[in-house]
Structures are given as structure tokens and as C-alpha cells.
Amino acid sequence: xxxxxxxxxxEMWKNNVEKIQNSELFTLTYGSVVSQLCRDFNNNYQEVNQxxxxxxxxxxxxxxxxxxxxxxxxxxxxxKETAEMISKVGFKIFLNIQPTVTNWTQDGKxxxxxxxxNPLADFVELPMGPDNRICRDLWYSQVLCGVLRGALQMVQLxxxxxxxxxxxxxxxxxxxxxxLNKFLKDEVPAGED
Amino acid sequence: xxVYSCLILNKAGGLIYQNNVNPxxxxxxxxxxxxxxxTLHGVHAIASKIKPIPSQAKDDIGVTNTHNTNTNLIATGxxxxxxSNQSGLQTIETDFFNLYIxxxxxxxxFVIVTxxxxxxxxxxxxxxxxxxxxGELQKQYxxxxxxxxxxxxxxxxxxxxxxxxxxxxxxxxSLFDMRVKELLV
Numbered sequence: 001x002x003x004x005x006x007x008x009x010x011e012m013w014k015n016n017v018e019k020i021q022n023s024e025l026f027t028l029t030y031g032s033v034v035s036q037l038c039r040d041f042n043n044n045y046q047e048v049n050q051x052x053x054x055x056x057x058x059x060x061x062x063x064x065x066x067x068x069x070x071x072x073x074x075x076x077x078x079x080k081e082t083a084e085m086i087s088k089v090g091f092k093i094f095l096n097i098q099p100t101v102t103n104w105t106q107d108g109k110x111x112x113x114x115x116x117x118n119p120l121a122d123f124v125e126l127p128m129g130p131d132n133r134i135c136r137d138l139w140y141s142q143v144l145c146g147v148l149r150g151a152l153q154m155v156q157l158x159x160x161x162x163x164x165x166x167x168x169x170x171x172x173x174x175x176x177x178x179x180l181n182k183f184l185k186d187e188v189p190a191g192e193d
Numbered sequence: 194x195x196v197y198s199c200l201i202l203n204k205a206g207g208l209i210y211q212n213n214v215n216p217x218x219x220x221x222x223x224x225x226x227x228x229x230x231x232t233l234h235g236v237h238a239i240a241s242k243i244k245p246i247p248s249q250a251k252d253d254i255g256v257t258n259t260h261n262t263n264t265n266l267i268a269t270g271x272x273x274x275x276x277s278n279q280s281g282l283q284t285i286e287t288d289f290f291n292l293y294i295x296x297x298x299x300x301x302x303f304v305i306v307t308x309x310x311x312x313x314x315x316x317x318x319x320x321x322x323x324x325x326x327x328g329e330l331q332k333q334y335x336x337x338x339x340x341x342x343x344x345x346x347x348x349x350x351x352x353x354x355x356x357x358x359x360x361x362x363x364x365x366x367s368l369f370d371m372r373v374k375e376l377l378v
Binding site: 008009010012061062063064065066068069070071072073074075076077081084085088089092093154155189190191192193 | 266272273280354
């Protein structure tokens, strides 16, 4: 295959950004979706989290094809490798960030992704009400959890993804956790080694 | 190489897309295409079951082959071939047509039917096996690798990003049709 058809993560990101012209538009669109959901569900933030997660799930199930088509990633042999792949390749080409993989549990089935920067929340400050409920209940970037869950399910990995910390809530960092429930071995397409 | 037809199968073996990009094949009814898709899906799966058990000697080579292919991708971000069809049916080569199957990690299959291998005159004897690891006859196979990559990219853009497309259902997108034609004609 000729060299011109191979791209590195940086180039893929650049190509993507050129396509959408302006990445702020994306940040702003996401912001308006979240705030609209808050209004639609009368500030029932648990419900908003759920909706965002569901939206992300549907995105992830589709996005995985682009990820595979662009990178040509093959099946990861270990969950550790999956973690590296998500942070160094996945987040890199779609959001141009590289979260830190950390906090592995002993059994190697749960880890954390620490987002040093979060493009979804570039201009966001959660409104401080008297009861501060929004800071307690809303996970502003919950859509990311859904995306990861949907994408991994399509490559036969059943995972749970949730936020444990968010700088928007006043935490020291933004951290989400991934837990591998099951590798759906029976659903692996025939023909792989 | 001329591409006659292009099919896309979902992970259950159902035909979700079919496009006769270049005329030349006997016309099949849409039902025949469904049967063809189902048959290929089955034969592909069976083929992966009847591959020989790797012998000890082959294992030595196998070690370098199964050496993790993702390491390079993770380290450098350089993209690689997305085909995950390792042990299933990959090609059918006949005097009248060739058929190639590309499979993604998610279980989609892209199938193209092309003109047969060209008749090669004056085949070079393969004295130096290492330097000509790929013979003249492999050239057509190699060129499909590139086509499949492009096709998969088109699919991920024009089908998966269509908000009104539902997963695993037949693709009815004229935009995608147009792009596939542009690529394969």
C-alpha cells in the first residue's frame, strides 16, 4: 500500500477539524444540548445524565466504524492494551487529547482515565444554586461514557463507564472509570485468529 | 482490474448493500444476491474452522506474525490495514472473476467481485524468494487492500454518520451510492 494513504493520529485530528471548520461550534453545540436537556427534564439531573449516556451510546456504536476504518486497529489482546488504545489513539483522533490511564484495580479489569483537559467543557461553569444540586448530580460530560460503552460493545467488550470526578464540580481532576464486565467471546465474528 | 460488483454484509450475514458498479456480470435478481450473501457468510465461517492446526515449524513463524499488531499503532499513531479477516475465506479466484472478502472487527463484510487475474507472460522464476515475496499474481490482491480501505472509510462517513440510518438495516443512501461509484468505476 502506498504511504500516502497512511495517517498518524495528529493528521487524522487535523483532517477532522478541517472538516468541521470550527471545533468551538462542537463545544457550543454540546453545551446547548446539555442545557436544553436540563430545561426539558426540569433540572432532574439524574435523568439528564441518563439521556446524555444514551445519546453517547448511539454515537459510539457508529463512531467505532470510523475509528477502525481510519486506524486499522486490530483486536487488543489484553484490557491493558484496550486502555492504551482508547487513550492514545481514540481520544487522540477524535478530541485531540490524551487522557492518562491510571488507578488499575488488582484484577486488571477496572481503570481510570484522567482527562487533563476536556474540550466539551471549555467554556462551562456550572451555575451555583443555593442547594448546589447541579454540582452534586449532573455529570456534564456523561456523553463520553456512553460513547465508550457503545464503541466497545461493538467490538464485543461489555463495559461499564462512569464519572467519579469532574473539575466542573470543584474536584481536583476529571476522572472517569471503565470496568470490563465481560468479553463476549461468542459474538466475535468468525475469521479472526 | 475492473470491479463489477460490491456487496456489504452485516454481522449476521444479511445483505445490507449491493451495487453493480460496472456492467459485465450476468444480472442476478435481488433474491439471488441475498442468497449469495448468506452463502458467502456461511462458507467464510466454515473456512475459518477447517484451517489446519499450525505445526511446530509454522509456530516459529507464527510467533512473529501474532506479535502484537497494535503496538505500532499505539506508539506512533500510524494507521494500518483494518482487515481482520485472518482465517476466514479471503479470496475466490477463477478464470472468469475474482471475489475478495474484507471483514472488520465489528463483523461487517465488504465483498467485491472483480475481473480475473490478468494473464501474465514471462513470469519471472522466483529464485530469490525473499526479495519477491509477493508474486506477480498477488498484485491484484494487493490493490484490493487499498480499495477496501477507501470503501470502509466511505461507509463510516456516509452510512454510519447518516443520522437516519439504523444499524444493520439495508443502506439506501444515494450519497453513498455516488461515492462508491466514484471510487470503483
